[in-house]
Amino acid sequence: MTRFVDRFGLWTDDQLKQAHDLVRRIDAGEFDVVRFAWPDQHGLLRGKTLVASEARAALWEGVNLTSTLLAKDTSHKTVFPVFATGGGFAIEGFQGGADFTIVADPSTFKVLPWTPRTGWVLCDAYMGDGSPCPYATRQILQGALRQLDALGLEFIAGLEVEFHVFKLEDERMGLADSGQPGEPPRVSLLSHGHQYLTELRYDRVDSVMELLRSQLIALGLPLRSLEIEFGPSQFELTFGPTSGLLPADTMVLLRSAIKQICQRHGYHATFMCRPRIPNVMSSGWHLHQSLRRKSDGVNAFMPEAPGQDLSDLGLHYLGGLKEHACGAAALASPTINGYRRYRPFSLAPDRAIWARDNRGAMLRVLGGPGQSATRIENRVGEPTANPYLYLASQLFSGLDGMRKETNPGPSADAPYETPAEQLPRSLDEALACLRGNAMLNEQMGKSFIDYLCHIKQAEIARFNLEVSEWEHREYFDMF
Template sequence: MSFVERHGLWSDAQRDAAAEIAGRIEAGDIEVLRFAFPDQHGILRGKTLIASEAVSCLWNGVNMTTTLLAKDTSHKTVFPVFSAGGGFAFEGMQGGADFTIVADPTTFRILPWSPKTGWVLCDAMMADGRPSPLGTRQVLQRAVRQLDTHGLEFVAGLEVEFHAFRLDRENLALADSGQPGTPPTVSLLSHGHQYLTELRYDRVEPLMELLRTNLQALGLPLRSLEVEFGPSQFELTFGPTAGTTPADTMVLLRSAVKQICQRHGYHATFMCRPRIPNVMSSGWHLHQSLRERSTGRNAFVPTEPGAPLSPLGMAYLGGLKAHARGAAALASPTVNGYRRYRPMSLAPDRASWARDNRGAMLRVLGAVGDPASRIENRVGEPTANPYLYLASQLFSGLDGIERRLDPGPSADAPYETQADPLPRSLGEAMQCLREDPVLREQLGRGFVDYLCHIKDAEIARFNLEVTEWEHREYFDLF
């Protein structure tokens, strides 16, 4: 009996999808299959199996070392994995033992840029068939199940900003190795500051067409390709999807864009604020609503003239606002991301909401009879682990619904309205997460401690570095 059968891990739809993948492998359509899982940072990791091995591994999973779950963003292991317990509060992590990633066959794709290569997203499971307590996709799945009990379904659309450059030099000399190594040397594709001008778009059309054709071939719900304000900065927008699909879309999107660009002489980065002159920060704007499972109706549509959203929508909004500080670490999980929060910058600096105002953290778009009524959260950066970011929204919004929280009046002057300030650093954000009882309970106390330990290690490494600003400011003066 296979691992999947033994532990009852698949639905009928997943079994059918697995059989279809096996059929395509046997027909010769696929020569290798990539098994990928999103790690704690939302980075895809996994193994590539040749066709003759892939069918069996669909049903039995692929073994991975648990140290992959113990790494920070430099890929350094920051837990004492060879000590008793491996530095974790549960069994199965000591000594770099194995865990198993199990495919979700309904996520299968053919990668259009890699001949006869299939791709499938996986969930992290312990060796005994239990979901890994550290599996971030399962965190969002749990949040979605909680929403099910209310007869509601999560719907989200994505607006994702990023930078793409011409790749001048990969910097792969021996001296460039390290953890991390020397980043590539790049040059601009556009000077920037000509937001949405047609001539700028036409100049970068070769890249845009390269991305469009590949992303559409992947089946992603791409809506638009845009020239953003900053130098070599762009934006992709995606239509609304439900449940965990928006997060699955985001992890595949980031990996796909980077792979496509690398193969064609470009370098793409979702880093919030790259160190280039005249840079503009990149954000990830998350449009979200809830719909009734029984009718498919958008539950945020207001029924009273002049109301921003329905009462349920306003309570959900109240939850997002109440937990904005605690959720900030999941929306913006890097040291670099906190350089974006500044007044008068189209990025929020405090926990406020407003009707159709891009200066507020929570931009509300709603009207009687408008099926697209929704909340746009503008706090996220595009490096966020999408499963944790979306889960933080659901846990916060559900708390607002259950407690009928009032979000207060619209902040029509969002950079002047009195409101709780968003954290100004990753360290402050992690402390806010630790102190938010609802998010700590919903995410799991052990999971929050685990995530904070990893981020504390990153912050400690950052604090050991002497920045160029410090050197320029003090080296000659003192």
Template sequence: MSFVESHGLWTDAQHAAYKALLERLQKSDVRVVRFSFSDQHGLLRGKTLVVDEAIKAFRSGVTLTTTLFAKDTSHRTVFPVFTAGGGFDMPEMQGACDTLMVADPETFRILPWAPHTGWVLCDVYFANGRPVPFDTRHLFRRTLEQLGNHGFEFMSGLEVEFHVFKVTNQNMKPEHSGQPGTPPDVELLSHGYQYLTEVRYDAVDDVMELLRRNIDGLELPVRSLEVEYGPSQFEFTFAPTKGIRSADDMILFRSAVKQICQRNGYHATFMCRPRIPNVVSSGWHLHQSLVHAADGKNAFMPTSADEPLSSTGQKYLAGLLAHAQGATALSTPTINGYRRYRPYSNAPDRAIWGRDNRGVMLRVLGGPSDPASRVENRVGEPTANPYLYFGSQVLSGLDGLRRNLELPPSADTPYETQAEFLPRTLGDAIDALRADECLREGFGSAFVDYFCKLKEAELNRFNLEVTEWEHREYFETF
């Protein structure tokens, strides 16, 4: 009996998808299959198998070292994996031993830019069949189950900003290697500040079409391709989907954009604010609502124009506000992302909501006859792990529902309203996450402590660096 069967890891739908996949592989030109999982940072990692081995591995799993869960964004191992418990106080995590990636057959794709290559998203399990508690896809699925117990399904849509540059030098000489290595030298594809102008879009049409064609081949629900405000800055928006689908799509979209650009002499980055003159910060706006599991109807749609949302929507929104500080480390997980929080900038700086106002953190859209009534959270940066970002929203909103939290007044002048400020640094955000009992209970204390330790490792490395600002400020003066 296979690993999947012995532990009952697939649903009936996944078994059916696997059967259809076998027929597809036999008729296709696919020669290899990439088995990938989303790590703690939302980066895809995994192994590539020749197709005959891949067919077997769908049911038996693919081995993967536990150390991949121990790495920060420089790919350095943060935890002492060769000590008792591997630094996690878990025997299953010590000694750099193996876990198993188990493919989700419903996510299988053939990569348009590498047509002999199949791709599938995986979940990670210990050898005893237990989910690895640091696998963020598992965590988000668990929050969705909690939501389902209340009779709701999560609906989300993506609005993602990023930059694309032309590479002038890959910096591949040995002296540029490191951990991390020297990033490429780049030049702009366009000047900025011509937001949504057609002439600027036409100037980058070849790159937009390159991305659109390949993303469309992945069957991702793209709605629009837009020129954003800053130099070489793009935005893609996606139609709303239920459950885990939107988070899976974001993981694949980011990786696909980087791969497509890399193959064609471009560099795509989802970093919030690259250190390039005149660039503008990139955000990730998350549109979210709940639908009734019984009939699929929007649970946020108000019955009166006097109400911003239904009673359910208001309580959910109040929960998002109540845990805004604690959730920030999950929506904005890098040091760089906090460069974006500033007043009068189309980005939030405090925990407030408002009707159709782009200066607030939580923008309410819709009305009594609008089945797309929703909340747009404008706090996120495009680097965030979507399973953690989305999971933080569901857990926060559920807490608002359980406690019948009351929604405070809207903020019509967002940068003047008296309200709690969002954390100003990653360090402050980590402290807020540690102190948030709702998120700690929802994700598990072990995971929250684990995540905070990874982020603190990044902060510690950053604090040991002498920045250009310090050198300019003090070197001559003192």
């Protein structure tokens, strides 16, 4: 009987060659284990670790995972009735916690520098008949990239990622600390913050920065800079531009890598947008994007005439981003906490506008005449976003603008005063906008949008059941 990969023709010729190269390395005794990692609906890595001899076979046969993983919210609670008729899903094949299969993409293989003799490979999810799993977010981005490829274009993106790193004081591993979710760790600051980009603040955390730099470079990520952000214990990393799937693959590995590296050295890293610590500053994920012509490698956003900020194609792409900004908001900022960054003049965009090199605007256009490249920076994302969905939302929106030749209107030079469509101010509002966006429902599939919204609504329902500290302080003595 033929193997799963061969039976359904799941690899390209290049991937097949890369898989054979990997087998040679396994046979040479380079690794003890290989982690088969799959990015779930939240952009979290799940999977199984196989000893080297088993990993060799699993490259072609895939690794089976229970479909209940597709039913989890951010507390890892199962929010679909998986043992009911149909399993609570809108498609066949998941009832009863049935398996689906993850298959390695050999082009993503890495050696993890922080753990000895350990390989790592990113996987795609398939149904038993070899068809892509309809809830697999990496494949949703692949679908958007195929549409772009048909136009002779490729997607280019660079990442600016803010996050916090704290000293780990207490992991909260007592018997009473478990739960779903469990108690968060107790931490202390590495820096007092509020000295943006000062060398003194950087030097005080140099040991942490060097730890991250050395490990991320060893991992092969395109790291460009390490920066002290404004908030206490807040940092920013920037990464050089890469193409296609690689920006999203980089982001999903980056988050997992930083958390693992920090944990092993007595630190706690978090990509939560706004942690509950005194004087905190919110973290964002700014996505720099452009398109490149495959025929000659030229940036397709470069202006074609004097006085232009973008080419006509770039302006239409920008118009699509602006038109679908509210519908795509839940994909760029998918947590309840992410909407707490909307504060007056906080550099978090509050409306769907664009501007020439203005950090107050949601869409910031950079480059232009005399520059080596032109790009659009979208400042709406939070660092918890599933990168495959965030990037796919950008591509689908931009492609729609290109098809319809959407005009984005003039640059908004006063971004907090310019009348414009307001962005959602809560996750609940953002989900309503996503459900109402016909283009995103068509491109991503209505069943996928319904599936994702069901999971996020389950999180909102759990949040609404909790009595917050604010409520207790506000009302317990007053009434």
